Amino acid sequence: MEASEEKVINKILKGLWLDSGASFREGFFELSPNHFLRFAKSDLNLKTKRSTVNALSNAKRAIECQVDEILYVLGHYKAAKKERWNFPKKIEFLKSLDITGPNILNKINQKRNLLEHEYEYPKKDEVETAIDVAELFISATEKFTEKYCDNFGIDYMDKETNISVSFDEDNCIFEITHPKEEPGQWAEYKISRESPMFLPLLKKYAEAIKLSI
Known part of the structure; x- marks a missing residue:
């Protein structure tokens, strides 16, 4: 240089x-983070074991979808997909840019991993926390995904x-x-x-x- x-x-x-x-963006994917967030809330309201499990999964999908949209804005969605970044690596990348830092995002991912790999039934209050975190995360980072600067x-x-x-x-x-x-x-x-x-x-x-x- x-x-x-x-x-x-x-x-x-x-x-x-x-x-x-700046101009307003159109959707990145067919399903948006807010779609998954609404699914999670609807699932939790059904108050069955199956719907509670689905609510946790959809809360995590809402967060993952928002993370991928931010990666797209930052030019790294294709690279992350090609290099097969897992969720913790994506979060670490966003942390390195001071975009987000809550460790609870990783905890939600760990909880779903237990559900998928150890067949552990999630508690309702844990699922409610996951949904709240997803909603807060989407709200806190919406500037990245709503407008194109x-x-x-x-x-x-x-x-x-x-x-x-x-x-x-x-x-x-x-x-x-x-x-x-x-x-x-x-x-x-x-x-x-x-x-x-x-x-x-x-x-x-x-x-x-x-x-x-």
């Missing part, structure tokens, strides 16, 4: 990302920089545009997942989405 590029990226990482426009301008030290950052989530690439020192000249380059600067940029991108209106 050239010194000029490193200087620009340093401004991007330390600067304020200003959303230059396709471009950001960067302010650095309270000044406009004319630096523009966009993220191609389908190809998992950052595209950066900024003015050169020569008047009227512009530089454009891309930062891919293989670059050591990619994850710091992705973390800043996630932060910008959380702060967007």
